[in-house]
Amino acid sequence: MADSIGLYIHVPFCAKKCLYCDFTSYAGVLDKQYVYKDAIIKEMGMRANIIGNKHISTLFIGGGTPSIVDTTVINAIIDEVYKNFHVDQNAEVTIEINPGTVSVKNLTDYKSIGINRLSIGLQAWQDELLKAIGRIHTSAEFVNSYNEAREVGFDNINVDLMFGLPQQTIGQWIRTLQAVVSLGPEHISCYDLQIEEGTPMHKMVVGGDIKPLDENTDRLMYKTATALLRSEGYERYEVSNFAKPGFRCRHNLNYWHNGPYVGLGCAAHSHLDHIRWANVSGLQSYIDTILDDNIPIAFEEYIDRDTEMFETMMLGLRTSEGVDKKLFEERFGIRLYQRYGHVIDKLSAMGLMHNDESAVKVSDKGVDVLNSVLVEFLP
Ligand code: SF4
Numbered sequence: 452m453a454d455s456i457g458l459y460i461h462v463p464f465c466a467k468k469c470l471y472c473d474f475t476s477y478a479g480v481l482d483k484q485y486v487y488k489d490a491i492i493k494e495m496g497m498r499a500n501i502i503g504n505k506h507i508s509t510l511f512i513g514g515g516t517p518s519i520v521d522t523t524v525i526n527a528i529i530d531e532v533y534k535n536f537h538v539d540q541n542a543e544v545t546i547e548i549n550p551g552t553v554s555v556k557n558l559t560d561y562k563s564i565g566i567n568r569l570s571i572g573l574q575a576w577q578d579e580l581l582k583a584i585g586r587i588h589t590s591a592e593f594v595n596s597y598n599e600a601r602e603v604g605f606d607n608i609n610v611d612l613m614f615g616l617p618q619q620t621i622g623q624w625i626r627t628l629q630a631v632v633s634l635g636p637e638h639i640s641c642y643d644l645q646i647e648e649g650t651p652m653h654k655m656v657v658g659g660d661i662k663p664l665d666e667n668t669d670r671l672m673y674k675t676a677t678a679l680l681r682s683e684g685y686e687r688y689e690v691s692n693f694a695k696p697g698f699r700c701r702h703n704l705n706y707w708h709n710g711p712y713v714g715l716g717c718a719a720h721s722h723l724d725h726i727r728w729a730n731v732s733g734l735q736s737y738i739d740t741i742l743d744d745n746i747p748i749a750f751e752e753y754i755d756r757d758t759e760m761f762e763t764m765m766l767g768l769r770t771s772e773g774v775d776k777k778l779f780e781e782r783f784g785i786r787l788y789q790r791y792g793h794v795i796d797k798l799s800a801m802g803l804m805h806n807d808e809s810a811v812k813v814s815d816k817g818v819d820v821l822n823s824v825l826v827e828f829l830p
Pocket of ligand 1 (some may be wrong): 455464465467468469472473475476514516572762
């Protein structure tokens with residue numbers, strides 16, 4: 452049987468840039484959505500030689516805000532995927548949506564074209580916090596979109612949240628978690644806000660207009676989320692991701708297993724057969740390159756065995772399952788303990804890691820200092 456891969460399709464359009472956003476996304480250029488769709492479909496043809504002999508087990512339409520583009524665009528892209536590639540019958544097919552940009556009509560369209568998982572970007576429950584970080588929606592609009600999704604029959608929904616926002620209090624964060632939990636989504640992601648250089652929010656920090664949240668409150672928010680969500684039946688199966696049993700995101704698990712994936716669209720990344728590459732990130736340069744019949748590649752590198760082993764550890768240790776010893780040995784032809792025994796012993800003695808019969812995992816204590824744990828595995 453052919454290998455399975457995850458397929459990611461990037462839709463880089465947004466209604467307005469959020470103040471903290473450093474993703475490849477563009478506001479005010481929605482008129483380019485149709486030519487972009489044509490470019491994506493053309494890229495599928497260019498990539499047929501590498502995707503054509505694989506099984507697609509997960510498809511993720513991410514952004515940007517895929518839900519602001521015309522449903523016919525999403526429809527056409529998914530249609531082409533099914534026409535050109537082998538998509539597993541039970542494939543997980545996710546689309547990212549933002550509150551206020553969907554309706555019963557387009558949610559129904561998504562469902563009828565095979566999308567079976569929604570990821571909704573809420574971020575915070577308090578409208579004043581949403582406004583302060585540049586989001587365009589309110590929590591009431593989120594509830595409305597969420598209820599419409601349920602009405603249409605979506606039974607696998609993720610809600611994206613962020614903590615560590617400037618001015619955010621522990622009380623506001625707990626209220627956000629409680630309000631979301633009360634709706635009962637199958638999956639909740641809790642990301643720690645990173646204020647990246649080049650974003651408007653970074654300039655506001657440098658200019659003294661806002662103050663980043665202090666480290667202690669930020670850590671307390673993370674611990675609060677873990678405890679609260681666990682008590683409500685959500686497993687923390689990855690550092691930032693919580694799911695009810697049976698609802699882990701298969702697409703992202705493939706990334707954390709250092710599995711093969713292909714990304715289409717501007718700025719999309721791929722990793723397949725020991726090669727990693729990235730597409731050109733500019734929207735117009737991506738479109739122009741494709742329309743000129745060139746492959747829109749910006750960067751490509753060969754991943755040597757040592758690097759691949761390290762990356763497998765680095766990604767796998769983010770998950771609660773850890774790195775499976777048998778799979779590691781099958782993949783690299785060397786026992787995990789033989790390669791990393793000295794590090795595992797050291798970290799286990801410090802209480803940062805568990806070394807079970809079948810896997811090595813980071814302990815709860817280790818998660819608190821995850822970067823220092825991962826650095827130990829560097830080649
Ligand atoms: S909606 Fe997402 S991708 Fe778009 S600007 Fe905001 S953070 Fe960036």
